[in-house]
């Protein structure tokens with residue numbers, strides 16, 4: 001199932017790949033969208049870098065999944 005980036009509508013085949021795309025793009029629009037979901041883009045990046053188990057990506061992937069209906 002394709003998963004859309006809620007910001008730019010690019011499609012990936014998993015929410016983890018969309019999460020990677022959002023972190024990788026990291027422009028104002030993508031950062032702003034993440035922050036508008038009640039989480040801090042910066043904190044997620046720090047979490048991803050400092051904790052094991054892809055925590056930052058996983059958290060963002062879950063948010064992306066929840067946003068699919070409105071994407």
Ligand SMILES: [Zn+2]
Pocket residue numbers: 005006007008009010021022025030
């Ligand atoms: Zn995007």
